Amino acid sequence: MLKLTKKADYGLMALKYLAEHPESPALSAKDVADAYGIPAQLLAKILQRLTKAGMLRSQAGINGGYALAKDARTISAYEVILAIDGPFFITSCSKGAKGCELGPNCTIREPLARVNETIAGVLKSISIQDLAEHESAPASPGCDSKDLITLTG
Amino acid sequence: MLKLTKKADYGLMALKYLAEHPESPALSAKDVADAYGIPAQLLAKILQRLTKAGMLRSQAGINGGYALAKDARTISAYEVILAIDGPFFITSCSKGAKGCELGPNCTIREPLARVNETIAGVLKSISIQDLAEHESAPASPGCDSKDLITLTG
DNA sequence: TGTAATCCCGACCAAATTAGTCGTATACTA
DNA sequence: TAGTATACGACTAATTTGGTCGGGATTACA
Numbered sequence: 001m002l003k004l005t006k007k008a009d010y011g012l013m014a015l016k017y018l019a020e021h022p023e024s025p026a027l028s029a030k031d032v033a034d035a036y037g038i039p040a041q042l043l044a045k046i047l048q049r050l051t052k053a054g055m056l057r058s059q060a061g062i063n064g065g066y067a068l069a070k071d072a073r074t075i076s077a078y079e080v081i082l083a084i085d086g087p088f089f090i091t092s093c094s095k096g097a098k099g100c101e102l103g104p105n106c107t108i109r110e111p112l113a114r115v116n117e118t119i120a121g122v123l124k125s126i127s128i129q130d131l132a133e134h135e136s137a138p139a140s141p142g143c144d145s146k147d148l149i150t151l152t153g
Numbered sequence: 154m155l156k157l158t159k160k161a162d163y164g165l166m167a168l169k170y171l172a173e174h175p176e177s178p179a180l181s182a183k184d185v186a187d188a189y190g191i192p193a194q195l196l197a198k199i200l201q202r203l204t205k206a207g208m209l210r211s212q213a214g215i216n217g218g219y220a221l222a223k224d225a226r227t228i229s230a231y232e233v234i235l236a237i238d239g240p241f242f243i244t245s246c247s248k249g250a251k252g253c254e255l256g257p258n259c260t261i262r263e264p265l266a267r268v269n270e271t272i273a274g275v276l277k278s279i280s281i282q283d284l285a286e287h288e289s290a291p292a293s294p295g296c297d298s299k300d301l302i303t304l305t306g
Numbered sequence: 307t308g309t310a311a312t313c314c315c316g317a318c319c320a321a322a323t324t325a326g327t328c329g330t331a332t333a334c335t336a
Numbered sequence: 337t338a339g340t341a342t343a344c345g346a347c348t349a350a351t352t353t354g355g356t357c358g359g360g361a362t363t364a365c366a
Contacts, residue, residue, distance in 0.1 A: 002241040012261050060313040061363025088155040092162045108165050111287050115275045122271045131264050213342045214334030
């Protein structure tokens with residue numbers, strides 16, 4: 001239904017959180033998980049992926065944890081999602097190298113590639129820094145404000 | 154993983170197919186399903202939705218079937234997806250009226266609303282006519298051409 | 307050198323979503 | 337009135353996602 005997985009969400013939230021706490025040399029997976037009330041072990045796995053992808057530095061042991069490996073401005077939402085969920089393409093065919101197995105179905109795929117590119121472009125244009133700047137938005141009266149929902153339907 | 158459902162794909166394909174065959178007064182769900190090798194009953198349900206949404210006209214009985222209710226140029230990919238899959242929002246929170254139940258999680262949602270808007274915008278800018286014009290692209294050597302995949306990863 | 311905190315990682319189970327089927331009712335045409 | 341088609345809801349199956357478990361490797365510090 002064209003939405004991010006929770007894992008990607010969690011990853012973005014965690015990176016945002018780390019970007020907001022540059023004073024700590026490292027925050028553990030548990031620290032971040034507790035801050036948002038999300039499962040610690042799940043977040044741990046996500047942070048491991050981001051580490052492998054080079055966005056985080058990790059340190060084991062007491063007072064260990066994770067810290068941004070790069071400037072928050074240089075980490076795009078795109079690479080985060082890519083690292084966590086793998087490559088995406090909005091149409092169902094073209095899963096990896098298989099291509100579309102259903103004959104002429106991909107007639108639809110080519111025009112929609114433009115959409116895919118646009119999505120990738122916007123996601124690339126958004127950095128962790130951008131997310132961090134939104135610092136618990138003061139004017140928004142709550143998460144269920146209606147104005148955002150209308151645009152979706 | 155940020156991709157369309159197969160149902161949405163099928164719906165777009167079917168509309169495209171109908172747009173390409175304006176000479177027939179109506180094509181049955183089976184006709185279209187056979188043309189693409191997709192399950193007829195599933196497609197039938199999808200076409201029923203599109204009919205209820207006003208994009209198709211249906212006729213029961215012999216030689217019945219479906220035909221576009223509007224000009225192919227006036228049907229956007231956006232409304233098709235919306236009719237089939239319902240409203241979407243790329244972040245996991247904000248499902249319908251529930252809002253985000255996980256406390257401060259939505260710190261990420263607001264900046265990503267821009268992404269959502271952009272996606273909706275591109276989808277709105279693509280019409281069934283656009284899809285139909287791509288008429289089994291002659292130059293593409295196959296569905297598994299690599300150039301499109303690279304942009305996703 | 308030992309212990310506690312922490313990352314690392316693969317296998318596994320559970321929940322949710324999506325895909326697809328079935329059965330029946332209804333509408334239309336010849 | 338027989339045959340073909342849509343309409344629609346309930347149901348099952350498959351896939352994907354979310355989350356857990358357990359063992360192992362690092363690191364800091366007493």
